[in-house]
Amino acid sequence: MKVLICGYGRMGQEIEAALLSRGHEVTARVDPDPNRGDARSLSAELLNGSDGVIEFSLPGGVVTNAAIYYSAGVAAVVGTTGWEADRDAVREIYHAEKAGAALLYGSNFSIGANLFRVMSEFAAQIIGPIQDYDVMMFEKHHSGKQDSPSGTAITVAESVLNAHPRKNRIVTNRLDRRIEPNELHLASLRGGSVPGTHSVEFDSPADTISITHTARNRGGFALGAVLGLEWLSGRTGFFSVEEFIEDVVAQARRTHD
Ligand SMILES: NC(=O)c1ccc[n+]([C@@H]2O[C@H](COP(=O)([O-])OP(=O)(O)OC[C@H]3O[C@@H](n4cnc5c(N)ncnc54)[C@H](O)[C@@H]3O)[C@@H](O)[C@H]2O)c1
Known part of the structure; x- marks a missing residue:
């Protein structure tokens, strides 16, 4: 997959390593900090040519960013924490099904x-x-x-x-x-x-x-986020990490039966 990284701090850099280790391509790294990443702000144009985005940034921008992900029709994994109060506003953006638009969020992606x-x-x-x-x-x-x-x-x-x-x-x-x-x-x-x-x-x-x-390091969160993005492929809607894991467990049980 071609993936944009939003937020290029400690987690964003772990995400890049996890994406590359699973054979994905990074299209851009967005971060307002001039010393981090290669784009200062997110836009629908910047998402042109990307299949997905993984965001680990700060909570203030989550609603605006989710609206951009939805309108660009890219799958999004949001690991940013601290936006519980905006949860319904983001869920509302995803209430209508739109091709390619799916968002998976969670406070622990390990x-x-x-x-x-x-x-x-x-x-x-x-x-x-x-x-x-x-x-x-x-x-x-x-x-x-x-x-x-x-x-x-x-x-x-x-x-x-x-x-x-x-x-x-x-x-x-x-x-x-x-x-x-x-x-x-x-x-x-x-x-x-x-x-x-x-x-x-x-x-x-x-x-x-x-x-x-x-936990030994941040690598577990990053790998979970990348696997979550792969899981979103072909899905539309608003999902929690708990729903993603329940599905992984159900698949493992079916394989075992
Ligand atoms: N869900 C999980 O599994 C999980 C695991 C670890 C951390 N987190 C969360 O991920 C977030 C990032 O953690 P971190 O340790 O990488 O923090 P960090 O401070 O190292 O990095 C955050 C980066 O986001 C950038 N940023 C701020 N506003 C932005 C915006 N509007 N668009 C793009 N980038 C923006 C900052 O400049 C900074 O570089 C936090 O909310 C943290 O709680 C979640």
């Missing part, structure tokens, strides 16, 4: 982290009904991380809650009391250079079952 969420949800579904087992979660990140718990941890906790018959509340603060049986405790630890570790533990008097995802 295939591994998404599979970890699916596995945690499935584990909660099959272990949850067994009274002996409780469930808890923790996550660790480097000292530079601004927020806690991580967005990924919250998404995984929500998936566990969704599937678990006895849990209906996530508790993220320090507990100065006993935990209630309906509560899922999610703890955060910050320090060092840890790139991101998430764990779900099912614990009984006899044993512990742990599911852990450990």
